[in-house]
Amino acid sequence: MLVYDGERLREHGMFQGYNGITWTVVILQAVGGLVIAAVIKYADNILKGFATSLSIITSTLISYFWLDDFIPTSVFFLGALLVIAATFLYGYERKPVPMPIKV
Structure with missing residues (x-):
């Protein structure tokens, strides 16, 4: 400068x-x-990664719908789907299955 x-x-x-x-x-x-x-x-570093990924997806969608300067490809949709699925799977807690009682 x-x-x-x-x-x-x-x-x-x-x-x-x-x-x-x-x-x-x-x-x-x-x-x-x-x-x-x-x-x-x-929180933890994994949540930071998810937040960053979701913010990138949100930014690109805003760029597509509001600014009209982004053309999404099938690779973008695949990546967005994987990020959203990973986010939900990370927060998913399996409930324990009750053991049957033997008499």
């Missing part, structure tokens, strides 16, 4: 060209990092 834009940096400052959307992205990234730190502290 200093090598290529040192003169403009001294003249206009480091945050030249930032607008509301830019600041929103910066704040969301910072809050996301704090949330991930809290998840790792209070």
